[in-house]
Amino acid sequence: MTRLFNDPVAFADEMIDGFVAANASQVRRVPGGVIRSTVSKPGSVAVVIGGGSGHYPAFGGLVGQGLAHGAAMGNLFASPSAQQVHSVGAAAHLGGGVVFSYGNYAGDVLHFNQAQDRLREEGIDCRTVVVTDDIASASVAEKHKRRGIAGDLTVFKVAAAASEAGYSLDEVVRVAVLANERTRSFGVAFSGCTLPGAAAPLFTVPEGRMGVGIGIHGEPGIGETDVPTADGLADLFVSTLLAELPEGVEAANGQRAGVILNGLGSVKYEELFVVYRRVAELLGEAGVTVIDPEVGELVTSFDMAGASLTLFWLDDELETFWRAPADTPAYRKGSVAAAEQAQVADIAESVDEIPHASSESHAAARIAFAAIDAIADVVGANVDELGRIDAVAGDGDHGIGMQRGSQAAKAAARDALERGAGAETLLTRAADAWSDRAGGTSGALWGSALTAVARALGNSAAPTGAAVAKGVQAAKDSILTFGAVPGDKTMVDSLVPFADTLSREIAGGVRLAAAWAIAADACSAAAAATSDLLPRMGRARPHAEKSLGTPDAGAHSLALIVQKLATVLKEQEK
Secondary structure: OOOOOOOHHHHHHHHHHHHHHHOOOOEEEEOOEEEEOEOOOOOOOEEEEEEEEOOOOOOHHHEOEOOEOEEEEEEEOOOOOHHHHHHHHHHHOOOOOEEEEEEOOHHHHHHHHHHHHHHHHOOOOEEEEEEOOEHHHOOHHHHHHOOOOOOHHHHHHHHHHHHHOOOOHHHHHHHHHHHHHOEEEEEEEEEOOOOOOOOOOOOOOOOOEEEEOOOOOOOOOOEEEEOOOHHHHHHHHHHHHHOOOOOOOOOOOOOEEEEEEEEOEOOOHHHHHHHHHHHHHHHHHOOOEEEEEEEEOOOOOOOEEEEEEEEEEEOHHHHHHHHOOEEOOOOEEOOOOOOOEOOOOOOOOOOOOOOOOOHHHHHHHHHHHHHHHHHHHHHHHHHHHHHHHHHOOOOOOHHHHHHHHHHHHHHHHHHHHHOOOOHHHHHHHHHHHHHHHHOHHHHHHHHHHHHHHHHHHOOOOOOOHHHHHHHHHHHHHHHHOOOOOOOOOOOHHHHHHHHHHHHHHHHOOOOHHHHHHHHHHHHHHHHHHHHHOOOOOOOOHHHHHHHOOOOOHHHHHHHHHHHHHHHHHHHHOO
């Protein structure tokens, strides 16, 4: 597959730079993404959307008058970091509070929630409406676990139009939640997508077959069937979505619906129109009045060959907002009043000072840097294998995400070491860089873990084995707050036995290097045992059976890392 790129690691950043350069009259760059370049009404609610890059027009292409006020834009298929989300939210704030809205993926939830907490601490009222439109990703009984796909647009559009109409923060949230509850989507794919620099697509579908119920991050479908005709695909879409009507819609006959026939990246518009011809016929036969249908690419998956259908069941209020005008780089409806260009305020750069540290902590910082360096090495050596494991039932981005994060952590740690940082400062800066650069679930988890260890070590005393064990326990406790428990087939399955074994051995008088080696073995055994588990969280959950026989990527990468660090600690004791 031919790709136009320079460095795959820099692809997302360079893409955003080019996007802003091409659309400067509507968007401007801020750290972490983009915001409107035009003036918005002071005191109104700011709607900030976001997610990983690779889904254009989502998410930056939907920023502009009548739609989003800002978009946090992560790396390819990786959620933006908490720092990125916070930066965009703060820059977009107009005085009336901020509503975050995004697809329901673990990494996005973690990072957006962290940013939300930080904005609230700073006095900015902030709320969240998560999009859960994909009916293939969970049952009706667990619809709160469903992921967001092309139905993102209906929620974003309604929330933003409500803001433009002068709704309060509470009212914007109310109608956005209602829009989400009344949106249902279902998708298929004929081939997977290939990311820049990758040698193969994230998943494949046999010739003549299609994946049914696919996600937008390379997640394979929940099933396969023969590729139908265009009319056959329309039949599948409509019958599947009419079989699950939202609460408050007793029957399709007599209802109004916004409709989105979404191309996922490689299906041509002409093909989509052929499919939509039959979709419109079927909805008409069912007694559904279609309001302002959208046919085209709204939420893509890079170059995936596939499509999805979304039905947005309207009432009078929702219809008004669905029809409301908007003007963004990638989405236009009706006519908006021309807005002036906003003046860009000068932002003074904060002074980046290194806190004082003792000589003992300086020595510990050198060991901490050796550890971060070793982590980057072992991740780099296993990046392809980690991606392969993750792609069995997930989206295959764990390896590249870990590589981005660990390399960023290494650079930040080296800078801190050269400037005389202590252990706490060095690890804290490595944690922030990892979280910011990696994004995704792994970015949030490793950022949280390194921060917890940093706080336990401090910048004053020479770290003891007990302090290290305390830090690892704090890292475990921090990660457990994200909701996973042992048995869910996540990083937690190997982290818990590692942390508990390390604490037990240290408490028993074993020296750090030896205790760490024992704990690392326990971690490796637990990671291998995840092969027998079915995932109960994250993107792998809808494809649980496919993951049997394969370890969890996060648990496996942790085991690789702690085994490598056992070698580092042993060498330091010589």
